[in-house]
Amino acid sequence: MTSLRRRNAESGYARGEETRAKIIETAITLFGEKGFAGVSTREIAGTAGVPAPSIQYYFENKEGLYQACVDNLHMSAWEAVGPVIAEVETLLADKADSDRLIDGYCRILERLADFLFAMPDAGSRALFVAQHRALTNWQKSTPSGQQATGRRIQDCCAAVVARIAGGLSPEDSKIVSTTVNGQLMIVHLARDHVEDMLGWTEITSARNEALKSVVRRQTTLLLNSYRSG
Incomplete structure (x- = not known):
């Protein structure tokens, strides 16, 4: 009997997590398309195929969602x-040579490209991010724990630049890494511009692979130009 109750509890928990995930997935799409003010919790629940009170049960309110x-x-x-x-942080700690560090930097960008462009919900996430960045007090609205995600990526990339270049200041190393990473971010955040320049209405798997190839070549060339000798 105890075993049966445990299985039922676990099953209920799994269904609850699936419901919560479905609501979040739907909300990301609708918030991205219409903005925070343009969509109601009732619409989100209806599109997700869940009862309207589910929003309050899992997230308390629209802001929590x-x-x-x-x-x-x-x-x-x-x-x-x-x-x-x-x-790459391990490579830095082990004082790996520049070739391995440059390859590691390129792998960071390749993994980021796959996340930004190859996932099935990449388009919805891009729209959500664009809407979110348009809100006032963008930095203030983002908890420090979330800012730390981007900051750790930035710090790792800047550390690679600093190690390769040798004489660059910390600020200059961050500038270099920011411009290098911008190769992907401009494609991610300026979709209309990319469509105008490249004619891409979507980033297919083949286009993502082409993008990664170009970014790797450009990143390697740029970072090699900063070698301290």
């Missing part, structure tokens, strides 16, 4: 990029 969407995006990004960041 929106924050859960932001948290989900940061968590997903770290799950995608975190392992290679840890590998």
Whole structure:
């Protein structure tokens, strides 16, 4: 009997997590398309195919659901990029040579490209991020734990630049890494511009691979130009 109750509890928990995840997935899409003010919790629940009170049960209110969407995006990004960041941090600690560090930097960008463009919900996430960045007090609205995700990526990339270049100041190293990473971010955040320049209405798997190839070549060339000798 105890075993049966445990299985029922576990089954209920699994269904609850699936429902919560479905609501978040739907909310990311609708918030991205219409903005925070343009969509109601009732519409989100209806589109997700769940009872309207589910929003209050899982998230308390619309603001709580929106924050859960932001948290989900940061968590997903770290799950995608975190392992290679840890590998490159180990290379830095082990004082690996420049070739290995440059390869590690390129792998960070490749993993980031896969997260930004190859996932099935990449388009919805891009729209959500664009809407979120348009809100006032963008930095103030983002908890420090989430800012730390982007900051750790930035710090790792800047550390690689500093190690390769030797004489660059910390600020200059961050400038270099920011511009290098911008190769992907401009494609991610300026979709209309990319469509105008390249004619891409979507980033297919083949286009993502082409993008990664170009970014690797450009990143390697740029970082090699900063070698201290």
